[in-house]
Amino acid sequence: MTIQRMDHVSVVVDDLEAAKAFFVQLGMELEGEAPVAGESVDRVNGIDGIRVDIAMMRTPDGHGRLELTKFHHPQAVESQPENAPNILGLRSIMFAVDDIDAAVAGLLPHGAELVGEVVQYEDSYRLCYLRGPAGIIVALAEQLG
Known part of the structure; x- marks a missing residue:
């Protein structure tokens, strides 16, 4: 299989x-x-x-x-939006974007909240975590170079 x-x-x-x-x-x-x-x-x-x-x-x-x-x-069970990124279970959904700053700016009016900050990882990526709908963590990655 x-x-x-x-x-x-x-x-x-x-x-x-x-x-x-x-x-x-x-x-x-x-x-x-x-x-x-x-x-x-x-x-x-x-x-x-x-x-x-x-x-x-x-x-x-x-x-x-x-x-x-x-x-x-039945009604959905309430989520725990204050849960930290290290909680067991589904951690995040990551999307590759071409402009992380524009993506974050566009999502903030739709209720997104940064979990931490937009950071640069070595010379490879700019990354961030946003809290999105139902408290899920949406990760964004902009490849550099």
């Missing part, structure tokens, strides 16, 4: 419209939206009565995808 590819990363959000706007501002494209419910959804999740709306976002190159999920039933 060999995997074929990583299909997507899924993020549960409380405000689907705001999350879509955040990732569109970053440069992702809305691939599609759909309500999702039914017996097979309940069974795969191990929860009865699931009703969600999803928005599938994709990177401009078409290779990366991000599923944004808004739970209507």
Whole structure:
């Protein structure tokens, strides 16, 4: 058995419209939206009565995808946005950008907050972590040279 590819990363959000706007501002494209419910959804999740709306976002190159999920039933469990970057579990979602300063400036009005600061790593990259929708950490990397 060999995997074929990583299909997507899924993020549960409380405000689907705001999350879509955040990732569109970053440069992702809305691939599609759909309500999702039914017996097979309940069974795969191990929860009865699931009703969600999803928005599938994709990177401009078409290779990366991000599923944004808004739970209507049952209600989503509150996240812990104050969690530090060293907490166990999914750490961050990283995107390569061509201008990190412009990307940060464009995301701040969409609720992004810098976790630390924009830094230069050796002569290779400028990097930063932002707290994005639902408290997730969005990492940005601008390759230098």
